Amino acid sequence: MNKKVKDFLNYLLLERGFSINTIENYERDLKKFFEFLEENNINFENISVQDITNFLEYLRSKKYDSSTIERVSSCLRSFFKYLVWALEWEKNPADFIELPKKKKRLPEFLTKEEVFNLLGIIKPETPLKIRDRALLEFAYATGARVSEIINLKIKDILFDEGFVRIVGKGNKERIVPLTKISLDYLKLYLLKARQKLKKSENGFVFLNKNGAPLSRVGFWKILKNYGKIAGIKKIYPHILRHSFATHMLEGGCDLRTLQIILGHASLTTTQIYTHIEISHLKETVKKCHPRSF
Numbered sequence: 299m300n301k302k303v304k305d306f307l308n309y310l311l312l313e314r315g316f317s318i319n320t321i322e323n324y325e326r327d328l329k330k331f332f333e334f335l336e337e338n339n340i341n342f343e344n345i346s347v348q349d350i351t352n353f354l355e356y357l358r359s360k361k362y363d364s365s366t367i368e369r370v371s372s373c374l375r376s377f378f379k380y381l382v383w384a385l386e387w388e389k390n391p392a393d394f395i396e397l398p399k400k401k402k403r404l405p406e407f408l409t410k411e412e413v414f415n416l417l418g419i420i421k422p423e424t425p426l427k428i429r430d431r432a433l434l435e436f437a438y439a440t441g442a443r444v445s446e447i448i449n450l451k452i453k454d455i456l457f458d459e460g461f462v463r464i465v466g467k468g469n470k471e472r473i474v475p476l477t478k479i480s481l482d483y484l485k486l487y488l489l490k491a492r493q494k495l496k497k498s499e500n501g502f503v504f505l506n507k508n509g510a511p512l513s514r515v516g517f518w519k520i521l522k523n524y525g526k527i528a529g530i531k532k533i534y535p536h537i538l539r540h541s542f543a544t545h546m547l548e549g550g551c552d553l554r555t556l557q558i559i560l561g562h563a564s565l566t567t568t569q570i571y572t573h574i575e576i577s578h579l580k581e582t583v584k585k586c587h588p589r590s591f
Contacts, residue, residue, distance in 0.1 A: 302385070303325070328373065349391070408537060413541055413545075432484050433512075436483075437539070446464050448517060452501055455484060462474050472561050517535060543556060
């Protein structure tokens, strides 16, 4: 790996607190970038705005989606900004590149009936099924990201208060209330199942069948398996988070509260969930407006 890239990624990880997932994405992006420079005989030390623009156009020609190109653009901006700061480069050639406009895609979500069916088919009859029920109940109860769920520690569950401490992006902590059913299944799992899975104490809540912390892939396989049994055709790891957010808004939750629960840095991010059915909005106005008679 290029030393400048390695130092940059270490800086993001150790000093800026970027997630491992973001670091890995940036590493792949920069690898593509340097391969492009090499293939086109471009000297990195003399790189220009046009060279970077040509690289982004190259990605477009290869049919990369706009969100990927936007991430690559942000990566390059950060990388060159770091070089100016750390290596005292005289200018930042990425200062004037234009970020491509990102298409706004509404998040997909399950209906309440689909979620209830998905959770209901998991009968807590074995240690692994108890874990699976506790896992997916927790995901739907909190709207937590998959990375936050698999990194959850036992010490983060405040049983008496009915809350959980979630460590999100940039190591930012937030306190999220737990539903009674989620709390009940967590207690059942920790008392009756987890000790049968663990090989040694590591503090993580959700373990795989070998006693190691559950991975992202492991979470995905569990969800996919029960989704198939429940007859849900389109299912993916974040769908319970999207479903949680949608159902909370439908139930009357305000955006600011939802932003705090989801751990969004900006309210703008939370606003992607304001795709509630028109019929629900109409009923809300009818119920709340003083002149809706």
